Amino acid sequence: ATRRYEWEVSYQFKSPDCVRKLSATINGQTPGPTIRATQGDTVEVKVRNSLLTENLAIHWHGIRQIGTPWADGTEGVTQCPILPGDTLTYAFVVDRPGTYMYHAHYGMQRSAGLYGVVVVVVAAAPGAKADDAEPFAYDDEHHVLLNDWWHNSTYELAVGLASVPMVWVGEPHSLLINGRGRFNCSAAAVPGTCNATSPECDTPVFAVVPGQTYRFRIASVTSLSALNFEIEGHEMTVVEADGHYVKPFVVKNINIYSGETYSVLIKADQDPNRNYWLASNVVSRQPATPTGTAILSYSGDRAPPSTTPPTGPAWNDTMYRFQQSVATVAHPAYVEPPPPRADRTILLLNTQNKIDAHTKWALNGVSFTLPHTPYLVAMKRGLLDTFDQRPPPETYAYQGYDVYAPPQNPNATTSDGLYRLRFGSVVDVVLQNANMLAPNKSETHPWHLHGHDFWVLGYGIGRFDPAVHPASYNLKDPVLKNTVAVHPYGWTALRFKADNPGVWAFHCHIEAHFFMGMGIVFEEGIQRVASLPPEIMGCGETNGGHR
């Protein structure tokens, strides 16, 4: 079946945390509408950009876009931006069941509120129940979209990052659950902009019936924060990650990084005469944001529990989060074994750097910049003067590098070069984290790959040793994901098959970090890409015009 949507994207005054802010909305809403489709459906979204003076692109995060690389929605990589007043129809097949998301992929636009959930349900065999193919059962489901929220405009955030000296975005003002939070109005910066009784910041309520089991589909579209999500008094069984079934494991709370999705099962088996908190808390950075809350209601009323919302684990308990990452492996009945070895290994040292007094992020000393002519068009048309033809480095001088110290040489260079992968080859990427410019500081980076899922082969803390660590890779039951955490001072190893013709971004999903150059781009099988739709063109040299 084809699911058709018509979206008009516009700025509206919204008060998601009671404070009025210009928000990027879809048909007047933030978060945007949930896309619900069945495996194998074609989703067609006609997007009209009514932002007046701002470009737009929307990425379908976790959808591999097999055969439709131009529909990935990544400005500068797979398309020109949609100009104000213009319309672009994204059409793609949702080939696998699971929980996904969509969000803006242009500048810092995601932080303005442009995002939503994509749910792909299992195709039911004739006469079968829809969930027959899932290795778990539940009575009903709820969606939890987690986000962080600033009162500053996306422009203020982006200009700050690009300034000398950099003005860092800082910790968010609020944490939102399904687009709602509560800011303390007495702390509002501009008087009269905070309205504690606005229905737009009513605490969300999740209704449950005693004795029933619920699947909570959780997605994080945060711009910065790593979060910990907990449902007071209810254990969660983790069953899905990024659209793949995992070996079930029980947690009190779950760590979720920007760009990740999880499904957890919870049983409504607690005292039904009271309500319970849903809580989201910042982890991995020193928190300065109140807990984001919602209410789990057995009775159907909206009464806030009289208890204090859960505050989550210690924000700096790296090993707690590390262990949850390691515990996430494929469900035994759904293991897709990875190829036993890689044809190529790319080792990427993640560093914070200075370039002409700007603060940037770099991989192997190269900070990424987006070209003005999208790679997909440039590669397909042979417009090879539109970006740097020198391939970026495959590795760094790891033997002498101390990941626990600030970089000895803080400088880096910029490039818009890309990595060309042999079509069908098996690629390993090892992401190596390190100390930042300031001493004793290393943060978590959630890396997201477009166009593929990758096997997560291993995690470590400290410097990755190519002669030692590959021997400990999990080749037996690694989980497939599209986003993975690289823990402070740690490394994460992943493997994928370069079998999806197109050009694909791979980057830190912290919006500010990608903006500061923390990403790379892969090309594979460009000659197999069908003719590009003219609607993705119009910028740079795509129309044979000027840059």
Ligand SMILES: O=C1O[C@H]([C@@H](O)CO)C(O)=C1O
């Ligand atoms: O890129 C970043 O900059 C700040 C800090 O390093 C400088 O203010 C921070 O926490 C980042 O992740």
